[in-house]
Amino acid sequence: MNARRIRWLYGELPGLVERGVLGPEAADAVRGHYGPVPEVSGRRILLVTFGALGALLIGAGIILVLGHNWEDISRATRAALCIGLVLIGQAAAAYAAVRKPESAAWNEGAGGFLPMALLASLALLAQTYHVAGEPSGLLATTIVLSIPVAYLLRSRVAMALCWVLATNWFLLEPWPAEGIRLYLGFGGFVAACAPFLAWTWIRHRDDPRTPLLGWVVGGSLVIAMVRPADVTLAAPLYAGLLATLYGLGSGTRTDSPAWRRPWFAIGAIGLGVTMVVCGFQEAWDHLGSLSGQIDSPSARLIAAMALVLVILPGILGVRALRDGRFGPGLLALTPVIVLAAWVTSTAWAIDPLVPAVAINLWALAAGLAVCVEGARAGNLGTANVGLLLMLAILMTRFFDVDISFLGRGLLFIAMGAGFLGMNVLMLRRRREVRS
Amino acid sequence: MNATMIRGGLLGVLFLVQLATPAAMLLRQEMVLERGELYRFACAPVDPADVLRGRYVALGFEASSIDVPDGASFRRGETVYVRVTTGDDGYAVLSEPTTAAPEEGAYLRTTVRWGGGNEVRVRIPFDRYYLEESIAPEIERRYRDEVRDGVEAYAEVRILNGRPALEAVYLDGKPLH
Numbered sequence: 001m002n003a004r005r006i007r008w009l010y011g012e013l014p015g016l017v018e019r020g021v022l023g024p025e026a027a028d029a030v031r032g033h034y035g036p037v038p039e040v041s042g043r044r045i046l047l048v049t050f051g052a053l054g055a056l057l058i059g060a061g062i063i064l065v066l067g068h069n070w071e072d073i074s075r076a077t078r079a080a081l082c083i084g085l086v087l088i089g090q091a092a093a094a095y096a097a098v099r100k101p102e103s104a105a106w107n108e109g110a111g112g113f114l115p116m117a118l119l120a121s122l123a124l125l126a127q128t129y130h131v132a133g134e135p136s137g138l139l140a141t142t143i144v145l146s147i148p149v150a151y152l153l154r155s156r157v158a159m160a161l162c163w164v165l166a167t168n169w170f171l172l173e174p175w176p177a178e179g180i181r182l183y184l185g186f187g188g189f190v191a192a193c194a195p196f197l198a199w200t201w202i203r204h205r206d207d208p209r210t211p212l213l214g215w216v217v218g219g220s221l222v223i224a225m226v227r228p229a230d231v232t233l234a235a236p237l238y239a240g241l242l243a244t245l246y247g248l249g250s251g252t253r254t255d256s257p258a259w260r261r262p263w264f265a266i267g268a269i270g271l272g273v274t275m276v277v278c279g280f281q282e283a284w285d286h287l288g289s290l291s292g293q294i295d296s297p298s299a300r301l302i303a304a305m306a307l308v309l310v311i312l313p314g315i316l317g318v319r320a321l322r323d324g325r326f327g328p329g330l331l332a333l334t335p336v337i338v339l340a341a342w343v344t345s346t347a348w349a350i351d352p353l354v355p356a357v358a359i360n361l362w363a364l365a366a367g368l369a370v371c372v373e374g375a376r377a378g379n380l381g382t383a384n385v386g387l388l389l390m391l392a393i394l395m396t397r398f399f400d401v402d403i404s405f406l407g408r409g410l411l412f413i414a415m416g417a418g419f420l421g422m423n424v425l426m427l428r429r430r431r432e433v434r435s
Numbered sequence: 436m437n438a439t440m441i442r443g444g445l446l447g448v449l450f451l452v453q454l455a456t457p458a459a460m461l462l463r464q465e466m467v468l469e470r471g472e473l474y475r476f477a478c479a480p481v482d483p484a485d486v487l488r489g490r491y492v493a494l495g496f497e498a499s500s501i502d503v504p505d506g507a508s509f510r511r512g513e514t515v516y517v518r519v520t521t522g523d524d525g526y527a528v529l530s531e532p533t534t535a536a537p538e539e540g541a542y543l544r545t546t547v548r549w550g551g552g553n554e555v556r557v558r559i560p561f562d563r564y565y566l567e568e569s570i571a572p573e574i575e576r577r578y579r580d581e582v583r584d585g586v587e588a589y590a591e592v593r594i595l596n597g598r599p600a601l602e603a604v605y606l607d608g609k610p611l612h
Contacts, residue, residue: 087454097446148449
């Protein structure tokens with residue numbers, strides 16, 4: 001249990017003893033079991049953050065200074081700079097690993113600096129010898145050399161840097177004759193990082209660095225999805241990815257703040273946005289034929305990826321529905337509806353109004369389910385999220401449909417009143433329960 | 436052997452690989468500059484729309500367009516090998532692309548940019564000339580305007596085992612910078 005929760009528990013014990021819920025011996029036994037409250041980690045977090053930030057800024061600054069391409073530096077001096085940069089980074093990493101293995105600040109700082117030093121060194125060489133080619137080549141080499149740094153220094157900063165570089169590589173790499181190699185490359189990268197991410201999640205869930213890495217990974221995946229979505233199956237791909245993140249992130253504790261549940265937050269917000277966007281008729285217009293959409297090896301690989309991303313959260317969604325959790329269940333099953341809409345639109349060229357209406361109804365049902373579950377559990381945040389989703393759908397439809405300003409105004413007032421009313425009721429109920 | 440020793444050992448191996456990567460790149464380029472055969476590639480006018488990206492001059496080459504027999508087909512992005520010889524005018528000429536490296540003579544390993552009819556365009560792997568950022572825009576503008584006006588321009592490139600190393604770029608007989 002982390003320091004924050006232990007401190008809360010110890011704060012509750014006197015009141016529980018006073019009210020006769022626990023005896024004094026039981027309270028002592030609890031204190032004995034969890035021991036003293038761990039030292040406040042705020043200062044440690046600051047040290048780690050500033051250490052990592054400083055290392056990253058220094059690394060980036062070196063790249064920029066070298067980018068000036070100083071005229072007066074000979075080839076020999078440039079060669080020495082290249083090797084010297086890498087050696088400095090390696091010295092910092094070696095010191096961190098051998099002399100300060102328990103210091104997060106040192107390991108994160110070295111983990112941030114060494115990959116940047118490698119990238120700067122390769123870029124300087126390319127500049128010195130006028131090596132042509134896309135920057136993606138340099139990025140790929142840096143990533144391959146930096147992934148082991150993350151593992152050996154247990155550095156989340158190094159791992160986050162690798163994800164940022166890999167996403168850039170994936171988006172910048174020029175389209176080759178066979179696009180499959182590109183996807184296999186990114187897939188290989190994800191597989192190489194998976195053990196680190198799993199270890200971080202399982203063993204260090206309460207470490208504040210873990211959710212920060214989660215934000216970078218989740219954000220990188222969403223951004224990288226731009227490339228395959230540009231080829232085909234955009235809506236199902238995004239819905240599938242976001243629902244997968246949502247499903248995987250739902251395993252985190254519900255009493256944790258949103259920033260500690262990055263995949264849950266990215267997935268939930270992203271699914272809401274996806275449903276709103278897919279609720280427009282224009283999203284289903286001019287999709288083309290099904291055979292035309294999946295006519296190349298890379299497009300077929302993307303289609304297989306989309307299927308996996310639909311099935312995975314689908315399984316979680318069915319399980320949630322079986323357990324009576326309709327809100328999470330409907331959200332996790334959203335990719336199934338989106339994929340069905342996409343297939344029917346491309347295979348049978350149905351009226352775009354049909355899939356748009358289906359998505360809107362699905363979104364309203366999901367929003368209502370989330371709102372009701374939140375209200376029942378006394379969770380104001382969850383109830384409001386459900387309500388926000390319904391409001392977003394209704395508001396966007398109001399601007400689609402031709403009704404008068406008076407009509408729109410009255411409906412907005414009704415929605416706002418409903419929103420406020422629900423919040424007031426829930427707050428009152430919560431106060432009653434507490435007293 | 437404890438965990439710290441194992442970690443230290445693995446770090447040591449990693450450091451060697453990390454150092455070897457830029458070192459290998461450096462040695463390779465130096466070897467080409469030292470022992471490679473020298474060729475002159477005539478520069479072609481650069482599309483004015485290719486504005487300076489970063490701080491280098493984008494170079495275009497006449498040799499990148501190669502005549503091929505009717506019916507020859509090349510896919511975009513396909514890796515090919517082109518033999519390099521010197522034409523009667525003293526400038527480098529590239530032969531029809533093949534899928535295997537020639538057994539003798541200088542050649543370049545490159546990729547197909549575009550192919551159609553009896554012409555194929557290949558990527559020239561030395562199409563950037565890096566300069567100090569304060570002078571690059573002026574030099575790029577001068578290079579682009581003068582080449583378009585027909586001023587003679589060429590790049591001196593050394594080639595060894597399919598790898599090129601750009602030595603210098605000349606405009607009207609004088610080094611670009």
